Amino acid sequence: MGALLEVRNVSHSFSGLHVLKGVSFAAEEGSICGLIGPNGAGKSTLFNVISGFLAPDRGEVLYAGADISRLTVPQRSFQGLVRTFQTPQVFPHLSVRDNLVAGSYKDSRTGMLANLLGTRGSRAELRRMREAADAACEKFGLSAVRERLAGKLPGGQQRLVELARAALGRPRLLCLDEPSSGLNTEEVEQLMDTLRVLNREGISILLVSHDMDLVAVASAIHVLCFGEIIASGPLARIQSDARVRDAYLGV
Amino acid sequence: MPSLGSRSVLSIGAVALVVAWAAAPALLSRSVVDMLVFTGLYTIAGLGVTFLLGQCGIVSLAQSVFYGVGAYATAYCTTHYGWPAAYGFAIGMGVSALLALAVGWPVLRLSGYFLALATLALAIIGHVLFTEWDWLTGGTLGIGGIPALNLFGIALDSPQRFYYLIWPLAALVLWLHYNLLHSRAGYAMRAMRDAPAAAQVLGVDTHVLKVKIFVLSAVLGALAGSLFAHYVTFVSVDSFGVDRAINFLLLVVLGGAKTIAGTVLGALFITVMPHALSRLGDVHAVLFAGCLIVAVIFLPEGFGGALRRALRRFAPER
Numbered sequence: 156m157g158a159l160l161e162v163r164n165v166s167h168s169f170s171g172l173h174v175l176k177g178v179s180f181a182a183e184e185g186s187i188c189g190l191i192g193p194n195g196a197g198k199s200t201l202f203n204v205i206s207g208f209l210a211p212d213r214g215e216v217l218y219a220g221a222d223i224s225r226l227t228v229p230q231r232s233f234q235g236l237v238r239t240f241q242t243p244q245v246f247p248h249l250s251v252r253d254n255l256v257a258g259s260y261k262d263s264r265t266g267m268l269a270n271l272l273g274t275r276g277s278r279a280e281l282r283r284m285r286e287a288a289d290a291a292c293e294k295f296g297l298s299a300v301r302e303r304l305a306g307k308l309p310g311g312q313q314r315l316v317e318l319a320r321a322a323l324g325r326p327r328l329l330c331l332d333e334p335s336s337g338l339n340t341e342e343v344e345q346l347m348d349t350l351r352v353l354n355r356e357g358i359s360i361l362l363v364s365h366d367m368d369l370v371a372v373a374s375a376i377h378v379l380c381f382g383e384i385i386a387s388g389p390l391a392r393i394q395s396d397a398r399v400r401d402a403y404l405g406v
Numbered sequence: 407m408p409s410l411g412s413r414s415v416l417s418i419g420a421v422a423l424v425v426a427w428a429a430a431p432a433l434l435s436r437s438v439v440d441m442l443v444f445t446g447l448y449t450i451a452g453l454g455v456t457f458l459l460g461q462c463g464i465v466s467l468a469q470s471v472f473y474g475v476g477a478y479a480t481a482y483c484t485t486h487y488g489w490p491a492a493y494g495f496a497i498g499m500g501v502s503a504l505l506a507l508a509v510g511w512p513v514l515r516l517s518g519y520f521l522a523l524a525t526l527a528l529a530i531i532g533h534v535l536f537t538e539w540d541w542l543t544g545g546t547l548g549i550g551g552i553p554a555l556n557l558f559g560i561a562l563d564s565p566q567r568f569y570y571l572i573w574p575l576a577a578l579v580l581w582l583h584y585n586l587l588h589s590r591a592g593y594a595m596r597a598m599r600d601a602p603a604a605a606q607v608l609g610v611d612t613h614v615l616k617v618k619i620f621v622l623s624a625v626l627g628a629l630a631g632s633l634f635a636h637y638v639t640f641v642s643v644d645s646f647g648v649d650r651a652i653n654f655l656l657l658v659v660l661g662g663a664k665t666i667a668g669t670v671l672g673a674l675f676i677t678v679m680p681h682a683l684s685r686l687g688d689v690h691a692v693l694f695a696g697c698l699i700v701a702v703i704f705l706p707e708g709f710g711g712a713l714r715r716a717l718r719r720f721a722p723e724r
Binding site for chain 1: 581582584585586588589590591592593594596597599600601603604605606607608609610611612618622
């Protein structure tokens with residue numbers, strides 16, 4: 156399969172500080188792709204550029220062969236580019252189930268007038284969204300906390316809620332920012348299993364992580380250091396790369 | 407699910423409420439019915455602010471402008487041109503919607519305190535324009551002689567009669583509000599309120615959604631303003647000042663922005679309480695302010711939130 160995401164020569168700076176310096180890499184369709192790097196490497200900035208929260212100073216982001224650099228975050232989302240955040244962004248005052256109902260937003264079509272009038276279509280649509288949310292609760296093991304406010308859950312479960320919600324958003328490319336942060340070993344194992352399942356279902360995954368155990372699920376890894384990609388390849392090659400060892404692994 | 411017993415009690419309570427509502431104008435004095443009419447008016451205008459604050463997290467102090475536009479539109483159309491009131495209502499709501507679109511598009515890119523201050527500026531500008539454009543609004547002299555509404559041949563020229571129009575309308579708006587909350591748009595609004603970036607990732611165009619709700623809120627403000635004009639048959643700038651804008655926000659905060667019933671209770675409070683306290687003499691304004699402080703401290707979720715908690719205790723949902 157070809158590249159689903161291609162980042163070409165992307166640069167970005169904040170107040171003269173060059174955070175990204177001509178970054179180029181590609182993520183294959185159907186793969187799990189890892190992006191690693193030490194703190195301050197520019198991973199979050201790159202993620203924000205890919206997902207549309209930041210516009211690059213130079214370069215372009217190609218998705219499914221088309222330049223999406225000028226598209227807004229919701230427009231990219233409608234094309235299947237969905238992300239999670241380093242700090243889980245659940246909707247804290249909504250229940251877990253309602254968080255997941257909101258996850259199906261893109262599958263709904265009714266207009267505001269129909270919503271105001273509570274038309275049959277509007278009600279049927281909400282019923283379908285709730286059914287999808289219930290199914291996702293089952294699939295992601297969230298049924299026991301379905302009615303609890305998402306903001307009251309421990310961090311690990313908030314991450315799971317965010318992942319389940321993102322998965323409901325019909326992603327073609329799911330970009331996960333530090334998804335194992337704050338999880339214990341057992342929870343990381345479960346997360347890896349979940350990612351493999353999602354990938355088998357046809358979802359391509361781009362994974363930013365410090366966690367080398369988690370990155371092991373990726374078939375290809377890119378190492379970002381001080382705003383530049385310094386190595387790319389499978390995990391074994393990355394681990395044996397001298398520059399990576401110097402810059403990131405510290406061994 | 408509520409037990410059969412508690413459900414029956416709730417049903418009986420609802421029927422009793424409807425009977426009490428229907429009988430109120432016949433049993434209560436004119437001044438009390440007048441206050442209930444104003445409660446209905448403020449409920450309609452306040453629901454627009456409730457949408458913005460409770461569901462979208464937007465603090466708006468601009469509702470007095472749209473309330474004024476609705477009032478002046480129908481006052482001008484019916485007194486200068488002799489047009490039917492329905493035209494005045496339509497023009498008021500249409501102009502308010504266009505104004506909200508034009509102003510909301512740039513202003514709603516702001517957030518938090520900046521947005522609140524920007525809407526406060528709109529309220530101030532609106533009041534100045536209502537005063538200065540006296541060729542349209544009558545300035546400080548106002549516009550008098552606005553005809554009372556006529557429904558099925560009955561002139562709604564007394565609080566007792568207007569009461570039977572305003573409350574079904576308020577109920578209709580409450581029903582629309584309920585529908586919107588329980589729809590994709592309602593979920594998108596709450597998602598935007600809680601975590602805007604995550605809402606965008608789900609496909610919600612947060613700016614467009616904010617503008618839509620701002621327009622909807624403005625239309626409700628204009629509707630309430632037009633009704634007000636035909637009820638009191640005289641409008642002047644005194645009714646559309648910054649204090650009115652604060653009152654609309656206040657009733658929502660006191661009522662509880664996240665509950666629908668809260669808006670009605672908040673409207674009732676800001677209508678009845680100053681009137682009740684005024685009997686105590688000059689100190690009434692201080693006492694009213696004291697009541698507000700006590701209410702905000704002890705009922706952080708507003709009257710609606712307290713009512714919801716009480717109902718859940720009585721008839722738990724699950």
